[in-house]
Amino acid sequence: MDLIHNTTRKHFTKYQKLAENFSIGTQIEINRLKGREETFMGKPKGYWLEKFHADPHLNNHPLSDFDSRFGFYGGMTKAETVCSLKHTIIFILLEAEPVFKDK
Numbered sequence: 001m002d003l004i005h006n007t008t009r010k011h012f013t014k015y016q017k018l019a020e021n022f023s024i025g026t027q028i029e030i031n032r033l034k035g036r037e038e039t040f041m042g043k044p045k046g047y048w049l050e051k052f053h054a055d056p057h058l059n060n061h062p063l064s065d066f067d068s069r070f071g072f073y074g075g076m077t078k079a080e081t082v083c084s085l086k087h088t089i090i091f092i093l094l095e096a097e098p099v100f101k102d103k
Contacts, residue, residue: 015087025092
């Protein structure tokens with residue numbers, strides 16, 4: 001199943017870099033390589049896929065769950081933490097293809 005997600009290059013690049021710098025998606029990739037169930041933030045991939053289909057910005061998942069991870073990744077603001085986690089779910093866990101709204 002091919003998923004797409006609208007974004008801007010600036011937004012995508014910033015949060016891809018933060019996710020990589022803080023190794024946020026590393027466990028997903030390890031599980032994928034080892035053939036294990038892919039999960040993130042204690043939820044299986046299927047849960048996030050349902051949430052994504054209902055709202056591709058994942059605003060249907062409690063913000064408090066994202067906020068509770070603030071401070072795990074030093075140097076990020078709370079907003080950056082939330083955006084980095086959502087970026088990881090959408091583009092690393094669900095492997096959505098970015099569709100850039102800007103040229």
